[in-house]
Amino acid sequence: MLTIDALKEFGANVDEGLARCMNNEALYLRLAGTVVDEKNFDRLKDALSANNLDEAFEAAHALKGALGNLAITPVYEKVVEITELLRARTDMDYTALEAEIEGKREELRKLL
Amino acid sequence: MKRFKEKDGFKKHILIVDDEFANREILGNIFNGVYEVTYAEDGEQAMEILGERPYDFSLILLDLLMPKMDGFTVIKLCKENELLKRIPIIVMTSEKDAEIESIKLGAIDFITKPYDMPEVILARTERIIEFAEDKNIIQATEKDSLTGLYTKEYFLRYISQIEHYAPETKMDAVVLNIDHFHLINEIYGRDFGDEVLVLVANELLDMIEQKKGGLASRINADIFYVYLEHKGIYGYNVLERINKQIYERTSTHNIRVRLGVYPDVDKSVQPEMWYDRAVIACNRIREDYTRNVAYYDNSLYERAIYEEKLIRDFYTAVSEKQLMVYFQPKYNITGEKPRLSSAEALIRWKHPELGMISPGDFVPLFEGNGLIQQLDNYVWEEAARQIKEWKDKYGVTIPVSVNVSRIDIYDPKLFDKLTNLIEKYGLTTNEYMLEITESAYSDNVNELIEVVNKLRGRGFKIELDDFGSGYSSLNMLTTLPIDVLKMDMKFIRNMLVDYKNLKLVEIILDIARLLKVPVIAEGVEEEKQYQTLRDRGCDVIQGYYFSKPLPAAEFNLLIEKDLKENQ
Numbered sequence: 127m128l129t130i131d132a133l134k135e136f137g138a139n140v141d142e143g144l145a146r147c148m149n150n151e152a153l154y155l156r157l158a159g160t161v162v163d164e165k166n167f168d169r170l171k172d173a174l175s176a177n178n179l180d181e182a183f184e185a186a187h188a189l190k191g192a193l194g195n196l197a198i199t200p201v202y203e204k205v206v207e208i209t210e211l212l213r214a215r216t217d218m219d220y221t222a223l224e225a226e227i228e229g230k231r232e233e234l235r236k237l238l
Numbered sequence: 239m240k241r242f243k244e245k246d247g248f249k250k251h252i253l254i255v256d257d258e259f260a261n262r263e264i265l266g267n268i269f270n271g272v273y274e275v276t277y278a279e280d281g282e283q284a285m286e287i288l289g290e291r292p293y294d295f296s297l298i299l300l301d302l303l304m305p306k307m308d309g310f311t312v313i314k315l316c317k318e319n320e321l322l323k324r325i326p327i328i329v330m331t332s333e334k335d336a337e338i339e340s341i342k343l344g345a346i347d348f349i350t351k352p353y354d355m356p357e358v359i360l361a362r363t364e365r366i367i368e369f370a371e372d373k374n375i376i377q378a379t380e381k382d383s384l385t386g387l388y389t390k391e392y393f394l395r396y397i398s399q400i401e402h403y404a405p406e407t408k409m410d411a412v413v414l415n416i417d418h419f420h421l422i423n424e425i426y427g428r429d430f431g432d433e434v435l436v437l438v439a440n441e442l443l444d445m446i447e448q449k450k451g452g453l454a455s456r457i458n459a460d461i462f463y464v465y466l467e468h469k470g471i472y473g474y475n476v477l478e479r480i481n482k483q484i485y486e487r488t489s490t491h492n493i494r495v496r497l498g499v500y501p502d503v504d505k506s507v508q509p510e511m512w513y514d515r516a517v518i519a520c521n522r523i524r525e526d527y528t529r530n531v532a533y534y535d536n537s538l539y540e541r542a543i544y545e546e547k548l549i550r551d552f553y554t555a556v557s558e559k560q561l562m563v564y565f566q567p568k569y570n571i572t573g574e575k576p577r578l579s580s581a582e583a584l585i586r587w588k589h590p591e592l593g594m595i596s597p598g599d600f601v602p603l604f605e606g607n608g609l610i611q612q613l614d615n616y617v618w619e620e621a622a623r624q625i626k627e628w629k630d631k632y633g634v635t636i637p638v639s640v641n642v643s644r645i646d647i648y649d650p651k652l653f654d655k656l657t658n659l660i661e662k663y664g665l666t667t668n669e670y671m672l673e674i675t676e677s678a679y680s681d682n683v684n685e686l687i688e689v690v691n692k693l694r695g696r697g698f699k700i701e702l703d704d705f706g707s708g709y710s711s712l713n714m715l716t717t718l719p720i721d722v723l724k725m726d727m728k729f730i731r732n733m734l735v736d737y738k739n740l741k742l743v744e745i746i747l748d749i750a751r752l753l754k755v756p757v758i759a760e761g762v763e764e765e766k767q768y769q770t771l772r773d774r775g776c777d778v779i780q781g782y783y784f785s786k787p788l789p790a791a792e793f794n795l796l797i798e799k800d801l802k803e804n805q
Binding site: 145146161191194197 | 352
């Protein structure tokens, strides 16, 4: 079961995220738990493999918003990085960065 | 329902539009308790919700990048929409460029992502809602300053909130209208007019208070809308109290209050439509002084559509001669045997699609909207032309009486129009009779008497039509400038069935003798009625007993017959 301590250890800025949830721990944990299954993770992956940078940007941007609000810093930072690259439609190989995001996502999932 | 009564009882609504579940949840958690929150997952869904509940929301919190329809489009659509443009929009974004773009489009402020602390967001939204409401108040205030009732805009907004909370509750839409309210202002002064409006407003507030909830609004001058829980029968008490108080101050029954009720409104149509329907019902009894409350049903709607068509088709009817003047003969019965003495001009409408339309269908309608004046003018001309034709053809005068409607009396050109007609067809004023209905006399007596005196001064003969149906006081009769009394046909119809009616007929004949004017009895259909009237000294008779109204060609035959028999 996801706990505040586990999230803290993972590197999330729990204080900030909790404050946004008006210190409603149950809500915060529920949202942090569901964000793992955010459909935009898959959308990002699929768009990148199809080399559709527009769609990839939209998906990354959406993820960035949610992760930022929940202050899930380790995932958030990676998503910010890819969002900025995609915003500029940087022509590059995103595989490594994508894998890093997926890695962090998996770490988060293990906390559930 | 109690909580809908006061604005303070309402929670304001905000609409959160964001495609991210987590974001919606975080914001919802911040606003719940303070506001009523509705969510949309994309721009399309947002526009759908706003379209259904355009009056509900005090604020929109809008994400920009969303699937289906983005936030920029939502801002644009809202700002182009009359009902939605008042709603302030706060954009939620992490992009500097987007901030500028959205402010340019009409967003009022932005919240950055990741979100600021809840306290900051709450304070900011609260300030913006207040600011926007102040701004809207400059354009539209919530309460009418005179009566304290809601203004139309807020009334509709709160209806939509009631509907949101209690969509299953059966509700009625009620319209209240004050007849001849302008007269109150003109005759008794604005202060008294205002007093009447406040009196009405208080009674309406009482009415919804008794129903434990509901809304009341003054829409404009003397029109009030009420929205309340459905009930069976409407308040004679309320109306009686209002009408009694007005009567006490004015001593006239002409100023009275009418209710139009659209019961158990159809919630699948817009509130504006409910009130259109209530207004249709209310207008139906404008001329009917025996009823103060009318209920809408579908036949009223069909009737309104039908009337619309008649009004639309009126000008074509004139130009294509669908309107025809018929003549109903009047017989003088004072001599040995009845003699054709004159005729009344009556209008008939042969409509190409609807067939023959009864004057009862369109005359009151045209009286209501002023077209009657053009209709009358048309009949006047046709009648004058016909009198001339008979003179030329038979060498005799059949005087024709034409109707002068209440509205014609106030036509400054009335005198000129009539004298020009006489001159145009080479007639004398003895050959042309004017019928004025009795109820016109009770309207504005002095002005009417002045107009009538001028016409009589020129030699026109005035027939007082429908005598006994209106409100003339016996005292007024002695001062009325008239030449003929035309008894209301209701007396004739009932005089053989009801002794009191016969007695009234005798009294009217006595009054006529006192005034030294002849009496015409209308609507005489049977031999026995004819005999009864003749025995009691009635002078002239009109009705199916002698003849129905006839087109000119058929009327010719009556003239020929009369000439032959009396040579």
